[in-house]
Amino acid sequence: PLHHIPIGRYRKLVGYVGDQAPLLRGSLRKNLLYRHGKVSAAQRDAAANAADIPALIRSLPAGSTFNLGERGSHLSRGQQRQVALSRALTTTPALLLIDDIDQGLCEQQRQKLLTLIRNYTGTLIFSASSPEFMALADSCWTLDNGRRIDVPHPIIPSTSSQDANHDDIHRHPCGAA
Numbered sequence: 001p002l003h004h005i006p007i008g009r010y011r012k013l014v015g016y017v018g019d020q021a022p023l024l025r026g027s028l029r030k031n032l033l034y035r036h037g038k039v040s041a042a043q044r045d046a047a048a049n050a051a052d053i054p055a056l057i058r059s060l061p062a063g064s065t066f067n068l069g070e071r072g073s074h075l076s077r078g079q080q081r082q083v084a085l086s087r088a089l090t091t092t093p094a095l096l097l098i099d100d101i102d103q104g105l106c107e108q109q110r111q112k113l114l115t116l117i118r119n120y121t122g123t124l125i126f127s128a129s130s131p132e133f134m135a136l137a138d139s140c141w142t143l144d145n146g147r148r149i150d151v152p153h154p155i156i157p158s159t160s161s162q163d164a165n166h167d168d169i170h171r172h173p174c175g176a177a
Contacts (some may be wrong), residue, residue, distance in 0.1 A: 011035065015088030015096040019103070021080045023072030028057065029064040031072075031083050036090045043090055051086035052112045077104030085113075094122045101126040102133045 005013070021029050032048065048054065060066035072080040081104060088096060097175055105113065110132075117124060117136045128134050140151050 004011075013094050015086050015091065015093035016142070017081060017084045017098045017101075017163060018097075019100050021072060021084030023068055023075075023083060024082060025068065025070050027065045027067060028060065028083065031068060032086055034087060036087065039090055043092065046092075047086045047089035050112075050116050051082045051087050053082060053086050055108065056082050078109050082109065085116075092122070096120065096122055096124045098124070098126040100128075100131040102128045106142040115144055 024034060032044070032053065038043065057063045066074070068074055068083075071147070072083065075083070088098075101113065102110065114132070114136070117126075117133070126133070126137075128137075134140055135153055137153070141148050142151055143149070147172075156165055
């Protein structure tokens with residue numbers, strides 16, 4: 001049972017990236033280190049690289065000392081998700097949960113995240129609306145009144161560019177293990 005696992009151990013086993021990342025007022029560096037001050041520099045660097053944090057740092061006027069504002073208000077939604085993803089990956093969790101994996105991302109962030117999904121060695125469960133992301137899942141399903149219903153994988157068009165607006169596609173939680 002989960003209540004027997006100490007909270008510190010649980011946080012190392014499970015990573016979560018939600019739609020609203022809990023970002024702190026303060027620097028980007030402070031937010032990246034939140035709850036992870038004792039991990040190795042190699043772990044932090046690997047997580048930052050997987051989330052494309054070096055590109056984010058280069059894009060900000062003050063780099064890693066950039067003040068994010070209350071709840072990350074000075075960052076775009078995609079940038080907020082980058083920070084949250086880096087934090088979630090810092091402990092190399094066995095289980096990574098990502099809500100709305102494909103929302104609010106620029107093309108560079110999308111490509112980086114697609115690569116992450118393809119190479120993730122733990123269990124990854126995510127919700128997505130983009131067929132491009134759903135196609136990477138081992139299984140796709142939806143919930144209907146609390147019951148899991150398997151749905152077929154999407155057929156991805158052979159074109160390399162995807163429509164950036166996927167609002168007309170029904171959203172299914174997908175997971176890749």
